[in-house]
Amino acid sequence: MSIKIAYLGPAGTFSEEAAECFANKASLEAELEPCATVADCAGRAEDDAVKYAVVPLENSLEGSVHATLDVLMTSLELSIQAELVLDIEHNLLCPHKEMGQISQVYSHPQALAQCRDFLRQRLPQARLVPALSTAEAAAQVAREQSGAAIASKRAAKRYGLHILAENIQDSENRTRFIVLGKETPVPALPQKASLVFSVTNAAGSLFRVLQAFADHGVNLTRIESRPARKQLGDYIFFVDLDGTPDDINVKKALRQAAKEAVVLKLLGSYPVLP
Numbered sequence: 001m002s003i004k005i006a007y008l009g010p011a012g013t014f015s016e017e018a019a020e021c022f023a024n025k026a027s028l029e030a031e032l033e034p035c036a037t038v039a040d041c042a043g044r045a046e047d048d049a050v051k052y053a054v055v056p057l058e059n060s061l062e063g064s065v066h067a068t069l070d071v072l073m074t075s076l077e078l079s080i081q082a083e084l085v086l087d088i089e090h091n092l093l094c095p096h097k098e099m100g101q102i103s104q105v106y107s108h109p110q111a112l113a114q115c116r117d118f119l120r121q122r123l124p125q126a127r128l129v130p131a132l133s134t135a136e137a138a139a140q141v142a143r144e145q146s147g148a149a150i151a152s153k154r155a156a157k158r159y160g161l162h163i164l165a166e167n168i169q170d171s172e173n174r175t176r177f178i179v180l181g182k183e184t185p186v187p188a189l190p191q192k193a194s195l196v197f198s199v200t201n202a203a204g205s206l207f208r209v210l211q212a213f214a215d216h217g218v219n220l221t222r223i224e225s226r227p228a229r230k231q232l233g234d235y236i237f238f239v240d241l242d243g244t245p246d247d248i249n250v251k252k253a254l255r256q257a258a259k260e261a262v263v264l265k266l267l268g269s270y271p272v273l274p
């Protein structure tokens, strides 16, 4: 039986590639459903219209995708089911072949930022215009027959655009995608877990939460702060760690950390897909 997977669309995005990759690795027969925003993707999974939502979380050059952190922070039902990392190659796509005529470059804000050096050197005069996704930018450029888009080669093919420059990202460019859903994933090696917490605004409060992981020898692989969206200076913290809450040391560390934090929520414990 085929299941549905939502991804940040339209067709031709890196999220579509990640969703295909996840379906293959998990041997799922899947129907992929494009959504306009990360929040829409998560909403489809929350409403049970799809089983999974595949969204970008973090990029090696540009850091976190805030829309995804916001979904993780607010969603009560979704947890992280799996993660996968993709190499991202960006290209400059255009309806014509003249680099000199480009006055606007459209793309997802992360893609524009990942190609900053190229844009500064080769198109210093161009206005950079954010789009909902790289493929949405390609579709718009094809529709309007003006400007250029930063997107994949598969988007170039799909929307009938010329590739004016290949491989234009600043340096090694990898993106971590997560699979959101309502299931409790079946343990497989290696495992990671993600959590979010807040602390009081007092000396040592963050230190004491982190100390819990150090005390029990749990390796943290990422820490990220985001505004708590209450008042200026209030933050929440996202942490990833090696292991699962089934590991005794992780369990103890989480119990100790939860005592020190104001709130602490587990976002999922999941396999890292090779």
Ligand SMILES: O=C(O)C(=O)Cc1ccccc1
Residues within 6 Å of the ligand: 008, 012, 013, 014, 015, 016, 056, 059, 088, 108, 110, 111, 132, 133, 134, 135, 175
């Ligand atoms: O816009 C896309 O294609 C996405 O899937 C989001 C994104 C943008 C830039 C790098 C990786 C993912």
